[in-house]
Amino acid sequence: MNDSAAPVAGKTGLEFALLAEDGPARRGLITTAHGPVKTPAFMTVGTAGTVKGMTTEQVQASGAEIILGNTYHLMLRPGAERVARLGGLHRFMNWPGPILTDSGGYQVMSLQELRKITEEGVTFRSHLDGERHNLTPERAMEIQALLDSNITMVLDECTPFPATETEARESMERSMRWAARCRAAFTQRPGYGLFGIVQGGVYPALRRTSAEALIEIGFDGYAVGGLAVGEGQEAMFDVLDATIPHLPRAQPRYLMGIGKPADIVGAVQRGIDMFDCVLPTRSGRTGQAFTRRGSINLRNARHQEDQRPLDPDCPCPSCSDYSRAYLHHLFKAKEMLGPILLTRHNLHYYQELMAGLRQAIEDQRLDDFVAGFARQEAEGDI
Numbered sequence: 259m260n261d262s263a264a265p266v267a268g269k270t271g272l273e274f275a276l277l278a279e280d281g282p283a284r285r286g287l288i289t290t291a292h293g294p295v296k297t298p299a300f301m302t303v304g305t306a307g308t309v310k311g312m313t314t315e316q317v318q319a320s321g322a323e324i325i326l327g328n329t330y331h332l333m334l335r336p337g338a339e340r341v342a343r344l345g346g347l348h349r350f351m352n353w354p355g356p357i358l359t360d361s362g363g364y365q366v367m368s369l370q371e372l373r374k375i376t377e378e379g380v381t382f383r384s385h386l387d388g389e390r391h392n393l394t395p396e397r398a399m400e401i402q403a404l405l406d407s408n409i410t411m412v413l414d415e416c417t418p419f420p421a422t423e424t425e426a427r428e429s430m431e432r433s434m435r436w437a438a439r440c441r442a443a444f445t446q447r448p449g450y451g452l453f454g455i456v457q458g459g460v461y462p463a464l465r466r467t468s469a470e471a472l473i474e475i476g477f478d479g480y481a482v483g484g485l486a487v488g489e490g491q492e493a494m495f496d497v498l499d500a501t502i503p504h505l506p507r508a509q510p511r512y513l514m515g516i517g518k519p520a521d522i523v524g525a526v527q528r529g530i531d532m533f534d535c536v537l538p539t540r541s542g543r544t545g546q547a548f549t550r551r552g553s554i555n556l557r558n559a560r561h562q563e564d565q566r567p568l569d570p571d572c573p574c575p576s577c578s579d580y581s582r583a584y585l586h587h588l589f590k591a592k593e594m595l596g597p598i599l600l601t602r603h604n605l606h607y608y609q610e611l612m613a614g615l616r617q618a619i620e621d622q623r624l625d626d627f628v629a630g631f632a633r634q635e636a637e638g639d640i
C-alpha cells in the first residue's frame with residue numbers, strides 16, 4: 259500500500275486519501291458527510307431524483323456508494339427551495355449515501371433554441387412549461403446547497419464538439435471566470451466539496467491553461483468536461499493524456515459522462531477516479547445488457563428459448579432468478595419488469611467492473627486485469 263495514505267483535506271473539507279497507485283492509475287477513498295466513496299468509482303445517474311426504475315435499496319444492493327442528481331432538472335421540478343423545505347435531496351429520495359449534483363451546464367447548453375448565454379450566466383426557457391429561468395454561477399451554487407449535495411459542480415459551458423480553437427478558447431475562458439465566481443459563492447462545510455471542470459475542447463494547450471486556471475482558484479476535485487460529446491474514444495483518450503498530467507495528484511479526478519466499459523478501463527489506466535454515465539440505465543431500458551463477454555440485446559429473437567441466465571458469471575438477482583427467454587419475452591411484450599431487471603443487472607455489472615479495477619490497482623496487477631477484460635470482450639457473447 260502506498261505510504262501517502264494520509265487523507266488530504268481539500269480547501270472546503272472534502273477528504274481524499276490516496277491508498278495505492280499502479281502506474282498513473284489510483285485507488286483512493288473520498289470521505290463525505292454522508293459516507294465514503296471508494297475510487298475508482300462509477301456514480302449511478304439519478305438525474306431527476308431517481309435512478310429510473312430502481313428503488314434506492316436496489317441501487318445500494320448493486321454496490322453503488324454515490325449517485326448523481328442534476329441541478330437543471332431539479333430546479334425546474336420540484337424546485338430547489340421545495341426540496342430544501344422537504345429536508346434535502348437525501349431525505350426526499352431516501353438515499354442516505356453521498357450525492358454529487360451536476361450544475362446543469364450541460365443540459366442548458368443542449369437547449370439550443372431555448373437558451374441565451376451571456377457573461378452573467380445562462381437564461382433559458384423551461385422545457386416543461388416555457389417559464390424563463392436565469393442560471394448564474396451564484397444561483398447554481400445556491401441550488402446545489404439547497405439540495406444538500408455533497409459534491410457540487412461549478413457552472414460551466416460544455417464546449418460543443420466540434421469547435422474551432424478560438425471557439426474553444428473563448429468558451430473555456432468564460433467557464434474559468436464562472437468557476438471563480440462559483441468558488442466565491444460556495445459555502446464551505448466539512449464533508450462537502452466543490453469540483454472545478456476543465457474545458458478546452460480537443461486542444462492540448464487550452465486544456466493545460468484550463469487546468470492551471472482551476473488549480474489557481476483551488477478546488478476539492480477536478481472534472482474533465484467537454485468530452486463524451488461525439489469526439490470518439492481515441493480523441494477522448496488524447497485529451498486525457500494532455501490534461502491529467504496537469505491535475506493535482508492529491509485531489510480526485512472526475513471524467514464526466516463516460517462511458518462504455520472499455521472507455522472506463524482506459525480512463526482508469528490514465529488516472530481518472532470518478533465516472534458517471536447514463537449508458538447502464540438508459541440502455542437497460544432498451545433491452546441492451548452489458549456482460550463479461552460484451553453487450554447483447556435481449557430483444558433479439560435468438561434468446562426466445564434460451565434458458566440460460568443473462569450472464570452466468572453475474573451474481574445479481576436478474577441473472578440468478580430469470581432466464582434470457584423470460585427477459586426476451588418481457589421486452590417483446592413491453593412489460594415494465596423488463597427495463598427494471600436489465601437496469602438492475604447493468605448497474606451490478608458496472609459496479610463489479612469498478613470493484614475489479616480497484617482490487618487490481620491494490621494488487622498492482624492492473625495490466626493483467628485489463629488484458630483479461632479485453633480478451634473476454636473480444637471473445638464475444640456465447
Ligand SMILES: CNc1nc2c(CC[C@H]3O[C@@H](OC)[C@H](OC)[C@@H]3O)c3nc(N)[nH]c(=O)c3cc2[nH]1
Pocket residue numbers: 303304305326327328360361362363364365411412414415416417455482483484485486487514515516534536
Ligand atoms: C454524456 N456525455 C457528457 N455528459 C456530460 C456532463 C454531465 C451531464 C449530466 O447530465 C446527466 O446525464 C445525461 C447527468 O446528470 C445527473 C450528468 O451529470 C457534463 N456536465 C458539465 N457540467 N460539464 C461538461 O462539460 C459535461 C460534459 C458531458 N458529456
Ligand SMILES: [Zn+2]
Pocket residue numbers: 568569572573574575576577578603604606607
Ligand atoms: Zn446480472
